[in-house]
Amino acid sequence: MIDQTSLTMIARRLKAMADPSRLSLLHALCGGERNVTDLVTETGFSQANVSKHLRVLREEELVSTRRDRNMVYYRLTSELPREICGLIGRSLEHQARTERTVLSLYRRTMHE
Amino acid sequence: MIDQTSLTMIARRLKAMADPSRLSLLHALCGGERNVTDLVTETGFSQANVSKHLRVLREEELVSTRRDRNMVYYRLTSELPREICGLIGRSLEHQARTERTVLSLYRRTMHE
DNA sequence: TTATCATATGAGTATATAGAAATATATTAG
C-alpha cells in the first residue's frame, strides 16, 4: 500500500493541470512571465475566467506571482508543467503512430 | 497559440489520472498485471467503484485488458503513469525541501 | 440447465467545477 497523503497530493497537482483552459495558460507562461491582461489577450478567455484558473494554479503552486505597479505577473514555479506535457505529448504521438492516426503538434505542445 | 485539440487530449489524460483512487489502482498495476478482484483486495475499494474507475482508465487508454477464464486482467498500457507520478513526486519532494516541510514516500510512489 | 463466480452497469444522491455576468478590491494617475 502507498501512503494516501502522497496520492492525494499528486492527484491534486494533476487535477490543477487537467483542464484545457489551464493548460492554455500554462502554455502561454512557458513563453515567459505574463500579467493577467497579457493572458486574457493571448488566450481570449474572459478576465474573470483567467483570474479563476490562475487561482487554481497558484493554489497548487504551479505558478507564482510578482507585482509591478498595479499589474500582477505570473510565471511557472517549476518545469513540471512543461515536463508533464512533454511526456503526454510523446505518449500521444507514440499511440498515434501505432494507431496510424494523424495527430499533429504534440511535439510543439508547451513549447517543448 | 497552440492547437486546441492537443490541449484537450492532454487534459483528458491528466484528468483520468487526477484522482487518488485511480492513482491507487495505477500504483497497484505498477506491480504487474492484476484482475479486478485483486484490485478490490489491494485497494479496499468496492467492486463497483473499482470497475468504474478502471473504465475511466481504459477509456483514456492508460490501461488495457486481457480475459482469462472469467477474469479480466488489467495492465498499464505504457510507462506514462509511472513517469508522471515520478515527476510530480520529485517536484513535491523538491518543494518540501525548500519549504522545510517533511513529506515522505514520493520517491516510492508508483514503485519508482 | 441451474448455480456460482467475476465483472460491468444503472439509478440515485451529494459534491465539485467551469463559465458568464456583475461587483468588489487595490493600485496608480490626475
Added chain:
DNA sequence: CTAATATATTTCTATATACTCATATGATAA
C-alpha cells in the same frame, strides 16, 4: 480627493463526477 486601470471575488447556472446499493451480464462449474 476622484477617476481609471488591473485583478480578484461573488453569485448563479449547467454539467460532471464519485460513491453506494442494487442489478445485469457473462463465463464457468456442477
